[in-house]
Amino acid sequence: MTESPAAPRNFIHEAVESDLQAGTFGGQVVTRFPPEPNGYLHIGHAKAICLDFGTATKYGGRCHMRFDDTNPTAEEQEFVDSILADVRWLGFDWGEHLYYASDYFQQMHDYAVELIKQGKAYVCDLTPEQFKDYRGVPTRPGRESPNRNRPVEENLRLFEEMRQGQHPDGSLVLRAKIDMASPNLHMRDPTMYRIKHAHHHRTGDTWCIYPMYDWAHGLEDSIEGVTHSLCTLEFEVHRPLYDWFLEQLGVWHPKQIEFARLNLSYTIMSKRKLQQLVEEGLVQGWDDPRMPTLAGLRRRGVPAEAIRKFCEEVGITKYESLTDVALLEHHVRGVLNRIAPRRMAVLRPLKLVLENIPEGEEHLCEAVNNPEDPAAGTRPVRFGREIYMEHDDFMEEPAKKFFRLAPGKSVRLRYAGFATCTEVIKDPATGEVLELHGHWDPPDAGLKVKGTIHWVPAAHAVEAEVRLYDRLFAKENPADESDGTRFTDHINPESLKVIRAVVEPALADVAPGDSFQFERTGYFCVDPDARPGTPVFNRTATLKDTWAKVAGRG
């Protein structure tokens, strides 16, 4: 593992340490990451993954990768595959500990029979409407089902009939007999099994009854010898039930500990909402680079290491918070700054003709590949009479503190000496600046200039498609619809701008997934859509732009 050394301690680690000290679980630490294979993983899951695997690693234990596949109508093999790939990409290794809840279906069934025999579970034929009615509401106790005192033998017979497929979907359920007056709704005789004549992606048609989460999850943990079952806050009210089942059965009893899920500003994390974005075509798929899915972040060019560092830094608490997406961006830049090779790319080209360089004459410049990493070496870049520069690096009437090119002014050309602007060629009709002419001075001319700009040699410029991504939502907390608006109302119309840029020849031959820093512009990652000769780059993040702030202030 490439985890940074001192992962900060949190209240869960304290609990683990105290269990270790007390010998509660025989000195072991076993955690698990238990996704349901019904969607793609997102950065919120990454927090859980880092916690589950990180805690196990920290205390010399192990973490199980387990699919909680107890609902065949929602789950698919496609999601199993993507989840596995995403966890691996994030940098975690479950070794041989890959499990499926569906592998325990027989064992869970047998435990259910045992509970029936103990008189602690019964088959109930209440309709969903009646069920709801009998359960009551939080402020008032429920009523007992008329089936509650069905004899054990009859319960066994009916449950067996359920298993054999003799009853239609929804006609019967198996319920735990706990307490219809409990202030905790989940303790009011919760459902353990429902009938679903559905094809399961792993067990096929072997089963037509499927266990409910509360019944299944604790058993999965117990069967695998999990010690610390870490989950999000909304399961807190389920804990008494988790404990109740394992106590009745007298089996291995892990400790469930809850923590707050991750919320990111300008982002939505709900699986349902993400699905809606995909289905309504508001994004281009689960791996759209604007999506907070791991697949999307990967395609965007966000390094796994940045996600791990981010997850480590947001910490683990029981307080529901909204983390600033700027913190993620900070780690993205931090990692990429260290490893991304530098290249020159001009996003909005403006031609600059250096009149004192003869046509056809070329100079070779030596460009540094990564100032943060001397081992990355240098590369040659050809330089000649005509170059492309960034349109934004020219101002006909320069603002105060504008250190770039303007009529009569000079700038340094990165690695290639100096340019002084002598003439501005404009479209007479629109006034638009079309081309610049100027004078060139070699690097040793020693002109006193404050600015350096990047450029691409016109004779060797390579055209590229560049996708400029920005945050998907313009509202800090788009998931909050309490103001009467819907999250889709706040989609940032500028979240994607596709442009044609010119890049230096060294960027002509790149592979999908390669990351670069386009000097002075941002970090970019090669998209799988790239074809030989026409690279496609996704903007991962901009560079910090002090000038934009100064200019923005007016």
Next chain:
RNA sequence: UGCCCGAUGGUGUAAUGGUAGCACAACAGGUUCUGGCCCUGUUUGUCUAGGUUCGAAUCCUAGUCGGGCAACCA
């Protein structure tokens, strides 16, 4: 309104009865062939009211505010 959980700068967190610290963000400056990186500095915080204590962010009580819970979902 029944039960459960929580509350520390703008944001995320640390301090486990003894100097409220770190990171991000913001701001100011230094450095610089990237207005990047790096470096220095500044601003801003313990929800309220009582209580325990020599001493409370921390313990107790009450309140306020926020979140969660009424799928045959997980």
